[in-house]
Amino acid sequence: MRIGIVCYPTFGGSGVLATELGKALADKGHSVHFITYQQPVRLNVFNANIYYHEVRVPTYPLFDYPPYEIALASTMVDVINNHDLDLLHVHYAIPHASAAYMAKQIVKKSGRTIPFITTLHGTDITLVGKDKTYEPVVTFSINESDAITAVSNNLREETFKSFKITKEIEVIYNFVDVKRFSKKPIDAFRQVIAPKGEKILVHASNFRKIKRVNDVVKIFAGVRKEMPAKLLMIGDGPERPAMEELAKELGVHEDVRFVGKQEQIEEILLVSDLFLLPSEYESFGLAALEAMAAKVPVISTNTGGLPEINIHGKTGYTANLGDVQAMSRYAIDLLSNEELLAELKQGAYEQALNFDIHNIVPIYEKLYSRFCRMDCEE
Numbered sequence: 001m002r003i004g005i006v007c008y009p010t011f012g013g014s015g016v017l018a019t020e021l022g023k024a025l026a027d028k029g030h031s032v033h034f035i036t037y038q039q040p041v042r043l044n045v046f047n048a049n050i051y052y053h054e055v056r057v058p059t060y061p062l063f064d065y066p067p068y069e070i071a072l073a074s075t076m077v078d079v080i081n082n083h084d085l086d087l088l089h090v091h092y093a094i095p096h097a098s099a100a101y102m103a104k105q106i107v108k109k110s111g112r113t114i115p116f117i118t119t120l121h122g123t124d125i126t127l128v129g130k131d132k133t134y135e136p137v138v139t140f141s142i143n144e145s146d147a148i149t150a151v152s153n154n155l156r157e158e159t160f161k162s163f164k165i166t167k168e169i170e171v172i173y174n175f176v177d178v179k180r181f182s183k184k185p186i187d188a189f190r191q192v193i194a195p196k197g198e199k200i201l202v203h204a205s206n207f208r209k210i211k212r213v214n215d216v217v218k219i220f221a222g223v224r225k226e227m228p229a230k231l232l233m234i235g236d237g238p239e240r241p242a243m244e245e246l247a248k249e250l251g252v253h254e255d256v257r258f259v260g261k262q263e264q265i266e267e268i269l270l271v272s273d274l275f276l277l278p279s280e281y282e283s284f285g286l287a288a289l290e291a292m293a294a295k296v297p298v299i300s301t302n303t304g305g306l307p308e309i310n311i312h313g314k315t316g317y318t319a320n321l322g323d324v325q326a327m328s329r330y331a332i333d334l335l336s337n338e339e340l341l342a343e344l345k346q347g348a349y350e351q352a353l354n355f356d357i358h359n360i361v362p363i364y365e366k367l368y369s370r371f372c373r374m375d376c377e378e
């Protein structure tokens with residue numbers, strides 16, 4: 001098939017998932033056209049079946065806000081016509097679903113039908129989409145989608161609760177390429193981070209309020225009181241300065257290392273012992289799944305879709321939002337019991353296998369085939 005994928009090109013989970021999906025589809029022989037404003041960060045391979053179309057947004061002194069959505073819809077029209085696309089798959093509703101709707105109407109005028117599938121990822125529904133400035137357009141464009149998918153049961157329910165949705169929402173879970181995380185850990189790397197054999201805790205996010213990164217530091221401080229340990233913070237974002245302050249205040253700053261945005265996240269996860277994700281909300285928690293693929297158990301909150309992937313006592317532990325004490329206690333108990341740690345590492349890995357790329361990508365292909373024209377398998 002000839003598929004157009006629209007996503008945010010950044011390190012965020014929706015962009016990562018969309019890019020990995022496109023790469024996997026291209027490996028299976030589909031032609032995949034990425035349409036976005038920048039080369040997606042995970043689009044770091046050459047594949048003859050992958051095309052990248054950059055959305056340029058010309059500015060003009062009159063525009064305080066350059067109209068990205070119009071530029072995106074026009075680029076979609078161009079790619080649909082020039083590459084004879086069979087369908088569009090847009091990730092994150094805002095503004096991708098409404099731009100797809102507009103592109104669909106434009107090409108219809110010349111007799112072309114282009115179905116579009118919208119995958120909801122989380123904040124497009126639970127945070128931004130709900131805002132009444134966006135809500136009418138979000139509701140409309142979701143309902144106009146030819147198919148709607150959500151990345152967890154929780155997100156599906158949240159969408160029905162917050163919007164008047166008139167169509168079915170299918171749950172297709174996020175996935176991970178387990179093979180990519182099954183490499184041998186680099187011992188020298190572990191040695192640099194934890195020279196005295198300290199346990200390594202890790203967190204990865206965009207350091208926004210919703211991630212409760214302060215709780216990450218507090219959980220770590222609780223652990224650090226009981227045992228030698230290091231904390232690696234992957235990513236960057238608005239909460240970083242406050243976190244550094246807090247680490248100083250709690251006297252753990254020498255054991256906390258900020259490693260910034262990382263493309264090769266697997267190298268870090270492979271030497272880590274425990275992943276922390278105490279978020280206020282996660283529709284899914286792709287970062288936690290990637291940790292599990294590297295055999296790293298997860299301590300998370302029990303909010304949103306997290307309990308659908310992090311199974312308490314099997315792949316890690318879950319606790320109530322803000323219950324830093326409980327999360328520290330779970331971490332200490334786990335990290336001081338090698339047998340239990342080995343058991344949960346294995347549990348985490350087995351859970352990741354359930355969400356392996358080879359199990360999930362065929363579900364998307366099956367969904368696409370419902371919209372396939374007679375000639376689209378060619």
Ligand code: GMT
Pocket residue numbers: 011012013014015017092121122123151174206208210281282283284285286287
């Ligand atoms: O977590 C973020 O703030 C980034 C956001 C995104 O849109 O990239 O992530 C969302 O989509 C991911 C992929 O489906 C999910 O794994 C994340 O849980 C979800 N984030 C939230 O729901 C807060």
